[in-house]
Amino acid sequence: MNASDRTPADLLRSALAADPARPLVTYYDDATGERVELSVATFSNWVAKTANLLQDGLSAEPGERVALLLPAHWQTAVWLVACSSVGVVADVGGDPAAADHVVAGPDRLDEGLACRGERLALSLAPLGRRFPTPPAGYDDYAVEVPTQGDVFAAYAPVDPDAPALSVGGTELTGAELADRARADARRLDLASGARLLSALPYDTWEGLSAGLYAPLAAGASVVLCRNLDQLSPEDLQKRVESERVTSTLV
Structure with missing residues (x-):
């Protein structure tokens, strides 16, 4: 952990x-059988491309709000850090009508149409596949992101004391988020190299911290599980063993 890191983007740079x-x-x-593993380098590349898409494709500026209508998913994790990189507020499950931009999964597309700004749709299909046809009123993230640059540079410095995340009625600055992530890492006893299995949803701070921020702050990693209720106890134990999980939150 680096005590000087003051935003999620800083935490990722240190990692x-x-x-x-x-x-x-x-x-x-566990509803589709999908498994995806992203190294720090691969995750960082996705973040850079997504941040470039935010800054250049959506013309998002620091202080604007992006409603993330997405479940606990590896691409959601990418979006959370990309928002921090640009300086926009990641409004998890936020009101799209009050947001400057919206990023929606396949089951929340109708809801997201209330946003009057730019709209991106994520299929959340295995391998990050695109939609067969882009949903009406949306651009397809899987079509737009591959052409973005692999290196990101913000046009304006990100203020660590500006709002960075809104979830469940709680709004945190980048600095508050980084401090909470480090505190949670200590509370969860996450050391460098630890493997935390989390099946918590991304609709609370606890879920976001376990599913991304605390492992990132600790130099650890997360095994993020969706639809874990479809797994038998025996198969869950096999996963814990095969993934070298050191602690679980389900």
């Missing part, structure tokens, strides 16, 4: 400098 090859997010969807 990249420390060990780019280590796993950061391992994602399972």
Whole structure:
């Protein structure tokens, strides 16, 4: 952990400098059988491309709000850090009518149409596949993001004391978020190299912290599980063993 890191983007830069090859997010969807593992380097590349899409494609500016209508998913984790990189507020489950932009999953597309700004749709299909046809009123993230640059540079410095995240009625600055992530890492006893399995949804701070921020702050990694209730206890134990999980939150 680096005590000087004051935003999620800072935490990711420190993780990249420390060990780019280590796993950061391992994602399972037990409704589809999907498994995706992203190293720190691969995750950082997705963040850079997504931040460039935010800044250049959506013309998002620091202080604007992006409603993230997305479940616990590896691409949601990417969006959370990309928002921090640009300086926009990641409004998790936020009101799209009050947001400057919206990013919606396939089951919340109708809701997201209330946003009058730019709209991006994520299929959340295995391998990050695009929609067969872009949903009406949306651009397809999987079509737009591959052409973005692999290196991101913000046009304006990100203020660590500006709002960075809104979830469940709680709004945090980048600095508050980083401090909470480090505190949670200590509370969860996450040391460097630890593997935390989390099946908590991303609609609370606890879920976001366990599913991304605390492992990122600790130099640990997360095994992020969606639809874990479809897994038998025996298969869950096999996963814990095969993924070298050191602690679980389900």
